[in-house]
Amino acid sequence: MSRIVSRLRRYVPRRILALCLCAVSLALAPVAAAAETKVGSNVDNRVILGIAAKADALQPFLPEGWTPMAFPGGPFSGANVLFVAIDRLVQLDGEGAPFGPANTRHIAVAGLGQAGGEGAPRLHVYRVYSSDPSPNPYGNSLGADITRVYTEEGPANEGRSRSERWRVSPEGGGTLAIDLSFTTGMRGKSAGESQTYSNTDPDFFRIYRYDQVTQVLMSEGLGIPLSGSLSVTSDVPELSDIFDGSEAVVGVIDVPVYVRDVFLP
Incomplete structure (x- = not known):
């Protein structure tokens, strides 16, 4: 186990660490395996941004009766909305056969909420911007033109730019x-x-079992500064209240390898 994860475990209980290191998911109430149906699997590259925004800006994205809340600890401590940039490399159906485009890209917007401001939190997907919105599992996918330019250079055995x-x-x-x-x-x-x-159907959820490789690039809560630079800007109309100038990025995680199986209860 890497020094990063070891350091997180000194600061954060195991359960909170699991909450905050997941790509766009939250371990809350496991469902019995006997009642599950496997519907797919995928392999992705991901980058996750944790942003602290005004709670009022997030309320419209939550189901009726739910209120937004911030992550209580870990790398995203203080963040109340996640932006998950996904470059999907492999997509398989429930039988393990490839389907859909050879590659897709997505930006998932998600956040924690509580029913009536109390009780167990849930992670809701607020919106999925997608180069292929047709699967639309959460009922909130929106077509988008998504480009990614990725570069990496440096020595074989040391950190790379x-x-x-x-x-x-x-x-x-x-x-x-x-x-x-x-x-x-x-x-x-x-x-x-x-x-x-889902934020459009509060009774609908998907179960993920995943393996991932992660690096915490920045975390205000854990005192980890970014070894580089970051700029996040938006003039997307439905995100205008989130990006009103008062928002702050409080955590960034790089997930170069993310492998998961997807189940329905």
Whole structure:
């Protein structure tokens, strides 16, 4: 286990670590395996941004009766909305056969919420901007032109200089732009099981079992500074209240390898 994950375990209970290291999912209430149906699997590259925004800006994205809440600890401590940039490399159906386009890109917007401001939190997917919105499992996918420019250079056995440039132009106008540069370092490997809910149908959720490789690039809560630069801007109309100038990026995680199986209860 890498020094990064070891350091997180000194600061964060195991359960909170699992919550915060998952790509767009939250381990909350496991469902009995006997009742599950496997519907697919995938292999991705991911970059996750944790942003602290005004709670009022997130309320419209949550189901009725739910209120937003911030992550209580870990790399995303203080963040109440996640932006997950996904470059999908492999997509398989429930029988293990390839389907859909050879590659797809997505930006998932998600956040924690509580029913009536109390009780067990859930991670809801607020919106998925997608180069292929047709699967639409959460009922909130929106077609988008998504480009990614990725570069990496440096020595074979040491940290390398990496850059990520994402441009997301959804149907309806505007552009979300993410420019990130950093130096790669020691990574950690983790596995987990999680559930993620729809904000359009609060009773619908998918179960994920995943393995991932992660590097915490930045975390205000853990005192980890970014070894590079980051710019996040947006003029997408439905995100205007989130990106009103008061928002702050409080955590960034790089997930160069993310492998998961997807189940329905």
